[in-house]
Amino acid sequence: MRRFKIYFIIATILSALIFIKAKFFTSDKGKSNTANKSSDRPSTPVSVFVVGNESIEPKVFATGTILANEATELKAEASGRVVYLNLPEGQFVKSGTLLLKVNDAEFQAQLSKLKAQIKLASSNEERQRQLLEINGISRQEYDNALATLLTLKADSAFVQTQIAKTEIRAPFNGLIGIHSIGPGAYITPAVTAASIYQTDPVKIEFYLPEKYSAMIKTGDQIKFRAEGLKDVFTAKIIIKDPAVDTDSRSIRYHAVCTNTGGKLLPGTFVNVELRQNENSKTLFVPTEAIVPVTNNKIVFVVKDGIAKEKIVKTGIRTEDFLQIISGISVGDSVVINGNFRLKNEAKVKVVKSKERVAVNREE
Known part of the structure; x- marks a missing residue:
């Protein structure tokens, strides 16, 4: 029994020593090793x-597209058979030139009839007015004659409007594109006869990130190169979009450039360069x-x-x-x-x- 107590005391002392060593010495050594490894880490x-x-x-670069100064599709407002066609492809036409005419025989007949009726109604209104001045007729009779004349004139104006819709005239000076119809074709308002482009001057459309908003403004000059051309062109910014595009977070700009020689074609890809003040x-x-x-x-x-x-x-x-x-x-x-x-x-x-x-x- 005494021997067992001695063994128990020795085991207890050994356990205490092991615990003290693990608690106060092993951790410091681990930290030391970690620190050494950290200090030994290569640069x-x-x-x-x-x-x-x-x-x-500084320069700012962007990509853009050449646009016609003005461009539109030529469409008739009335349906019918084409009786006159003057669409010189690739040629210059002046504003107001008659380019296409749809058959308007029915409207012309109505207009002729109304002109005759207006002439008769006008003479009748004149006689009724003279009789009214000498109290030969009542005021109501004269008013009826005047109303008939005014109604016929309104009908005439309406028919003339319908006749105008059978014509396509050049809305501005420009070049005619390739047309898609021929003489005798039947067209509707959905049919595009051709397109017309005003190409002198041309516009350069490009986009810049919104962070350049305060740096790039209307009146600044840009330089650009057009695809397929070696020349460097200069243009002046005329429009800065007042709103930022929320999808691309960019602002659209338009610059204008003279195009006397016709080298710059609408739709051409361009590389744009802007230079800021020093x-x-x-x-x-x-x-x-x-x-x-x-x-x-x-x-x-x-x-x-x-x-x-x-x-x-x-x-x-x-x-x-x-x-x-x-x-x-x-x-x-x-x-x-x-x-x-x-x-x-x-x-x-x-x-x-x-x-x-x-x-x-x-x-």
């Missing part, structure tokens, strides 16, 4: 760009420095071998650079290669440094 190799104040003439102090970084995150844009700035995350506000975009409005300063080393695998406070090793350069200067 991530990165390339950086040194930010500087650039005196630049900014004396503007921060720009290469576009690859920007890391998009939820609701923000960040860059990594390297200092003393540590990459720190900075939230930035951006402005205009050029071909290779992006304007930084706030978030970094002149002289900061911004990571431009290797930034997408970095985390805040990560250790880095700069393997290549790129000094600031002139951005989009006029040649």
Whole structure:
């Protein structure tokens, strides 16, 4: 029994020692190992760009389409057989030129009949008026004669309106497109006889992101190149849409350009370039420095071998650079290669440094 008590006391002491060791010594060693592993973690190799104040003439690029200054489809308002056709394809016509005539024989007959009736009613109204002046007839009799004359004139005006609907006249000076009908064809208001285009001047339609709204305005000039042409054309912005398109978050612009030689064809694809006034102090970084995150844009700035995350506000975009409005300063080393695998406070090793350069200067 005494021996059993001795064994029990020894087992209790050993258990206590094991517990004390595990509680107060093993944890510190684990922490030490973890710290050593953390301190031994290799640095991530990165390339950086040194930010500087650039005196630049920033460019904004967009794509667009050439539009005719005016364009419309030519359709008759009345149905019938075509009795006159004057649609010179690809040729210039003046405003008001008669281009197409639908058979209006029925209306012309009605008009002739009404003209004869109006002549008779006019003579009758004149006689009734003279008799009224000498009290030869009552006022009611004269009013009936006048009402008959006015009714016939209204009917005549209506028939003349119907005759006008059988004609298609050029709504403005322009070029006639390819027509789809021939003499003797039966047409309805749903049939497009041809289209007419006013191509001097032409309009350039393009869209820009809403962030450029305050920078690009009516009166600014643009340069553009048309698909298939080597020439560089200049146009002036005449319209800025007062509303932002909610689907694309962009604003539509129209610029006007002279087209005396007829080189610019409606529907042609164009590349548009806009140049802004020179900014004396503007921060720009290469576009690859920007890391998009939820609701923000960040860059990594390297200092003393540590990459720190900075939230930035951006402005205009050029071909290779992006304007930084706030978030970094002149002289900061911004990571431009290797930034997408970095985390805040990560250790880095700069393997290549790129000094600031002139951005989009006029040649």
